[in-house]
Amino acid sequence: MTMRNFDRGELLDRLPDYDRGTLSDMERRAIDAALASDPTMARELELIRLARAALAVRDPAVDTDRIVAAIPRPVRTRRATGIGRWSVAASIATLIVGGASLVVVKQQFATRNDSAVVSESLQVASANGAAQPIATSFGYDLSELGADDLAQVMAEMEKFDGMPAATHVARAVVPVAEGGK
Amino acid sequence: MHPDANAAELAADIELIKRWRDGDEKGARALVERHAQALSRFAASQGVRDEVDELVQDTFVRAFAAIDTFRADSSFRTWLFTIERRLILDRRRAFRRRKDDSEVDERDAATAYDSLDTLVAEETAQRIRDAIARLSPMQRDVFTLRLTEGLSYKEIAEVLGSTEGAARVHYHNAVQAVRELLDDDAKL
Numbered sequence: 001m002t003m004r005n006f007d008r009g010e011l012l013d014r015l016p017d018y019d020r021g022t023l024s025d026m027e028r029r030a031i032d033a034a035l036a037s038d039p040t041m042a043r044e045l046e047l048i049r050l051a052r053a054a055l056a057v058r059d060p061a062v063d064t065d066r067i068v069a070a071i072p073r074p075v076r077t078r079r080a081t082g083i084g085r086w087s088v089a090a091s092i093a094t095l096i097v098g099g100a101s102l103v104v105v106k107q108q109f110a111t112r113n114d115s116a117v118v119s120e121s122l123q124v125a126s127a128n129g130a131a132q133p134i135a136t137s138f139g140y141d142l143s144e145l146g147a148d149d150l151a152q153v154m155a156e157m158e159k160f161d162g163m164p165a166a167t168h169v170a171r172a173v174v175p176v177a178e179g180g181k
Numbered sequence: 182m183h184p185d186a187n188a189a190e191l192a193a194d195i196e197l198i199k200r201w202r203d204g205d206e207k208g209a210r211a212l213v214e215r216h217a218q219a220l221s222r223f224a225a226s227q228g229v230r231d232e233v234d235e236l237v238q239d240t241f242v243r244a245f246a247a248i249d250t251f252r253a254d255s256s257f258r259t260w261l262f263t264i265e266r267r268l269i270l271d272r273r274r275a276f277r278r279r280k281d282d283s284e285v286d287e288r289d290a291a292t293a294y295d296s297l298d299t300l301v302a303e304e305t306a307q308r309i310r311d312a313i314a315r316l317s318p319m320q321r322d323v324f325t326l327r328l329t330e331g332l333s334y335k336e337i338a339e340v341l342g343s344t345e346g347a348a349r350v351h352y353h354n355a356v357q358a359v360r361e362l363l364d365d366d367a368k369l
Contacts, residue, residue, distance in 0.1 A: 013334075013349065020331045047360055048328060051313065054306035055329045060225055060233040062217040067238045068210045071245045074202045 005028045012041065019048050186197040187256060194257035196208055198248060199344050216258050219330055220265050226313075226325035236272075259332060262340040266277050266322075312362035316355050323348050324355035 004026060006014075011034050017023050018031045107111045195214070200208030220237045229236055243264050244251075251260050313321055322341055326332045332340070332349040341348065 012353070016327050018333060022331060044356060044360075047356065047363075050305060051309050051324070052328050053357065054309040055222070055226065055313070055325065060221045060322075062221050062234050064210065064213050065218060066234070067213050067217060067241050068206065070212075070238050070242050071209050072202060072242065074245075074248075079309050 004030070008034070008041070010039070014053075015041070015045050015048055019045065029109065061144065076176075184312060190258075191253060191256050195253060196252070201245070202248070212257070216261055217241070219258060220261055222267065222329050223262055223265060223325065226321065226329065227266070229269060229272075233271070236265065239268055243268070255336055258330070259336040259339055262326070262330075262332075266340060269354065294338065308363060312359045313355075315362060316358055319343075320351050320355035321359065323351040324359070327352050 006027070011031050014023060014027055014031060018028060023031070035045065182264040194212065197212045197215075201212070202208075215238050220240055222231050224233045224236050240261055244261055251257065268361065313324060316324060323337055326337045326340060327334075334345045334352070336341070337348040337352075338345045343351075
């Protein structure tokens with residue numbers, strides 16, 4: 001192993017590590033050599049030893065058991081259990097069924113004679129009168145709406161639907177509404 | 182400390198942290214056993230006289246609660262020192278709100294080791310402790326961390342929120358100051 005040349009400052013920096021015995025062999029030998037010819041450095045090492053000894057006797061006792069008891073439990077990823085797991089499953093099923101229903105309805109609108117579908121709806125509304133609203137989810141009776149209103153409602157609904165068939169349905173409704181006037 | 186030794190210490194600590202995360206309490210116990218004494222020494226060197234045990238405990242509680250923030254850029258012990266020092270500063274601030282600032286500092290510096298005086302028979306050791314107590318707070322922190330804990334200047338800088346170069350200067354100034362204080366005492 002080749003001996004590296006340390007300057008005096010580097011060696012002084014390492015004196016505490018030398019005293020603790022944590023230096024590499026090369027560093028230790030370099031300091032050994034320097035100490036033999038540098039009384040000031042040797043004096044500093046002596047001071048370090050005395051200071052370490054003086055400080056070491058002051059170790060306050062610590063209660064390991066008490067500390068360990070106070071340490072929080074590790075936070076682990078919470079697994080879905082019992083009701084929670086069923087809730088998740090039910091939510092997913094609801095979303096799937098609901099979504100599938102919407103798709104089926106949209107496909108019916110898209111594949112059947114769209115004019116006929118809307119006409120049927122309007123006829124049902126007309127036959128049942130205000131007592132039998134076609135749909136209640138809009139917050140009002142669809143039978144009260146004119147053809148233009150229905151077309152506008154359908155167009156607005158299509159904005160919330162990413163299905164490709166949606167635009168087709170919207171286009172299909174308009175001629176019927178106009179024809180119904 | 183030698184870089185290889187540092188790396189081995191860090192690897193051992195990381196393994197213990199992993200064990201604790203996996204639900205093994207022995208991992209936490211081993212970490213406490215490895216570092217609690219160093220934390221208590223550091224607390225004493227900071228002038229903490231009462232409830233050192235509680236301070237060390239709080240340090241570990243904080244550390245384990247925030248273990249995810251430990252990035253292993255420095256050693257686990259350095260990280261603990263950083264947390265403990267913050268707690269000490271918080272306590273001092275709280276204490277100062279109740280007491281006069283200067284009175285607290287004077288008392289801390291002059292009597293940091295009073296409770297142990299009776300245990301220390303050797304006169305030189307006492308003189309050295311007195312000399313260390315008269316260092317500036319920053320010099321005392323650097324000197325203590327370097328000598329008793331063997332932290333590198335880089336690690337000391339991390340604990341104290343300073344720079345590596347400043348830590349080195351503070352250390353050498355502290356050594357010089359302690360030597361001069363001892364020489365002055367010897368002349369009396």
